[in-house]
Amino acid sequence: MTLQETFSPGATRLAKLIRESRSTVALTGAGVSVPSGIPDFRTPGTGIWENVDPFEVAHIDAFHRDTARFWKFYRPRFDQLGSKTPNAAHAALAELETRGLLRAVVTQNIDRLHRRAGSERVVEVHGSIETCSCTTCGSSYGREAVGALFDEDGVATCPCCMGKVKPDVVLFGELLPEAAMEQANALCEGCDLLICVGSSLEVYPVAGLPSLALNRGARLAIVTQGPTPYDRDATVKLEGDVVDELQGVLAAL
Ligand code: ZN
Numbered sequence: 001m002t003l004q005e006t007f008s009p010g011a012t013r014l015a016k017l018i019r020e021s022r023s024t025v026a027l028t029g030a031g032v033s034v035p036s037g038i039p040d041f042r043t044p045g046t047g048i049w050e051n052v053d054p055f056e057v058a059h060i061d062a063f064h065r066d067t068a069r070f071w072k073f074y075r076p077r078f079d080q081l082g083s084k085t086p087n088a089a090h091a092a093l094a095e096l097e098t099r100g101l102l103r104a105v106v107t108q109n110i111d112r113l114h115r116r117a118g119s120e121r122v123v124e125v126h127g128s129i130e131t132c133s134c135t136t137c138g139s140s141y142g143r144e145a146v147g148a149l150f151d152e153d154g155v156a157t158c159p160c161c162m163g164k165v166k167p168d169v170v171l172f173g174e175l176l177p178e179a180a181m182e183q184a185n186a187l188c189e190g191c192d193l194l195i196c197v198g199s200s201l202e203v204y205p206v207a208g209l210p211s212l213a214l215n216r217g218a219r220l221a222i223v224t225q226g227p228t229p230y231d232r233d234a235t236v237k238l239e240g241d242v243v244d245e246l247q248g249v250l251a252a253l
Helices: 009-020 060-065 067-082 088-098 113-117 143-149 178-190 206-215 242-252
Strands: 024-028 104-107 122-124 127-134 140-142 165-169 193-197 219-223 236-238
Touching (some): 009 236, 024 088, 024 178, 060 067, 067 127, 088 104, 088 113, 104 178, 122 178, 140 143, 178 206, 206 219
Parallel strands (some): 024 193, 104 122, 193 219, 219 236
Antiparallel strands (some): 127 140, 127 165
């Protein structure tokens, strides 16, 4: 990582907002992990989603209907995700927390990269690949332990009750985990600066979090390429590369 000597005017303004804020929260989406080589599945024709419809294969009904097919698709994807490493955007957010300038990260990403970059307070509203749970008895299994649970049909099976084991990620057709959403809501209601990073802010209920913050008088900063529904509400919008912009903010602080 090279020390950035120049940074965008937006980065300077965001650094000022961070200094002025007493409670800053970051809300991150797929864009923060793209520099780690994890494609945004909403970008058609990229990576692992090239020949499949994620809404079909990653649906809770598909898991129950044909669990072997589900795992056949997901197992390599999880292995691939597990091998990715955090990038300098994750590192910048972890650094802000270390400096006492960021209260928490709320993320839509399931890749654990915020934690691996050193962020301590991370709310994963779509779950994470860290664990899997039995859909019958609720037993939890770490990522490394799951490999031993597959039966000859390629279905991860709970040794306690022979129930089906499912990754602790939110599939289409499932509600978001209640406890995580409550934490996310409370953080956004209690902050005075919400920095949205790498998210198009279009998928509810996460897309409602900036409204919660704005309604309580918080400021909104957006670090995302491309339009979001909140662009007009944002005090500052940074349109550059997410790594460059966040490293720029750190340098400007
Ligand atoms: Zn079980």
